[in-house]
Amino acid sequence: MNSKFEIKGLWFLPEKKENRIPGTLTFDPINGGNLELIGCLEEEYFFFEQNSSDESQIILGISTESDLITLYDCFCFSRNSKTKINQESGPPSVKYYANFILKGHHFENENSLKFNSIKSSLQNLDEWVNITGFNHSEKYDGIIRLEYQTPQNVEFDLHSGYKGKFTFSTTRPTFNSNKHEYITQITEIQIDSKNEISLEDILKILSRFKNFLVLGIYRSSSPNSIILYNNNIQNDYGKRGKFRKPIELYHTTQNRLNLKEKRHFEMLFNYTQIKDFFPQAIKLWYQKYDNLDAAFNLLFDQFYKGSTFSENTFLNLAQSAETLHSRLYSHTKIPKEEYSKMKKTILETTPTEYHWWIKEQLNFGNNLNLHQRLSELLEKYDHSIIRQSIKDKDKFIKQVKDLRNYYTHYSKSLEKKKITERELMILSEKLKMLLVSGFLFEIGFPKELIESLFKKAKFQLFQLITSE
Secondary structure (H helix, E strand, O other): OOOOOOEEEEEEEOOOOEEEEEEEEEEEEOOOEEEEEEEOOOOOOOOOOOOOOOOOEEEEEEEEOOEEEEEEEEEEEEEOOOOOOOOOOOOOEEEEEEEEEEOOOOOOHHHEEEEEEEEEEEEOOHHHHHOOOOOEEEOOOOOEEEEEEOOOOOEEEEEEEEEEEEEEEOOOOOOOOOOOOOOOOEEEEEEEEEEEHHHHHHHHHHHHHHHHHHHOOOOOOOEEEEEEOOOOOEEOOOHOEEEEEEEEEEOOOOOOOOOOOOHHHHHHHHHHHHHHHHHHHHHHHHHHHHHHHHHHHHHHHHOOOOOOHHHHHHHHHHHHHHHHHHHHOOOOOHHHHHHHHHHHHHHHHHOOHHHHHHHHHOOOOOOOHHHHHHHHHHHOOOOOOHHHHHHHHHHHHHHHHHHHHHHHHHHHHHHHOOHHHHHHHHHHHHHHHHHHHHHHHHOOOHHHHHHHHHOOOHHHHHHHHOOO
16 A cells, blocks of 8 residues: 555456456556556447446456456546558557556456455554564673564454454564564554445445544554455365455555654553553444544544645634534524524514515524534533643634634634734644544543543643643
8 A cells, every 4th residue: 555566467347358458557655556558448449437427447457477456446547549651550558547456356346346354554553552562671791582472462342233453463584594583563453344345335444443543643644555355255275274365455545644653652642541441432433423524524634634734724623623513512592492483573573575584594593603612612621731722711712713704704804813824823733632632532531531641742742732
């Protein structure tokens, strides 16, 4: 997933396996997969147009290394062919973009792209899990002892029909060396489904865990590798038995940031700090995701943009806070029955020709505004580090409300409320802190644990906003 590669082979359509065209597939984590063919997949050349049909296009391939390749969700974006007078024409060069590359099996149609398990190593997952099998000691007499024992898997429930576990594996030298010896431990997340689910759904399940990881490391994360398994797709090793065939998945990762790995103590929290609460928290995270996904995604988008800051960063965080509150609470300014009576009275005493305008104003007139929503969130998620960063809550709420309105409408009346870009960035970071505190609280983190985690991470992550 995080490295470039090139695969040469023969390529064909599932329904026309006899027409095999030579070509080269290249993959780049940022730019995705590109297939260049010397010839056409069909006798009459055609384009795979993006979203041209309900079913995504599939191209199959066999590499020079005899690997089976499936290119899924493909479209053609280039065709070059030149002819010369009184001379035989050469084959055209045809290029396709593939959104997904699956290595290890031929999937002939979209319905066959079903899986029971997904395993992935993620940026900073090893450091976040913070479990190692290494035990070493060094004495002054020059003796260095290094022992390694693979840690036990850590298993946990996600939600109905899904289970997760942290797995540990190692790589080691294939030959003896007089210069060095090494063992590398790799930590992966594996998610298993009791039923076969689509590629889209199993990637969504992984993405939701990845976003939980982002809360902990307080920075973006992307897959380093993804392996898929279908219980019915197996390798037969004779007397050794049958084992599920690993299907390698490659696809582009938007806004992938190859940042230096964080150490476990540079994060908001790591697994070993919350392991007593983790089984409950991760289960609630998945249970509540569908309801809170709009608020979640607005926040996580800011982490994936890295250090990039703009007015939209602030607007998205303000919207995330408003959305979070609206998804959690259904209460209104006035009890619904009382508000219905009030609407009826207003309409009865208003000339009929103005009803269209009055109805528009009253449709959302009973909803809480941003000021009220922020007040309730600050009260609910309050802890000492929030109080240190937001010393004057009324000023903070008014500033967020005024600036949200200004950057949404750019009204002249609010132009005097503008602040510097640095001040807006600090205000956004305070909103981000409030939201992360809220997300942790909503998935069962005790408030005293949340406060403890923020205190420990204060100088690493929140020094700028707590020293103001």
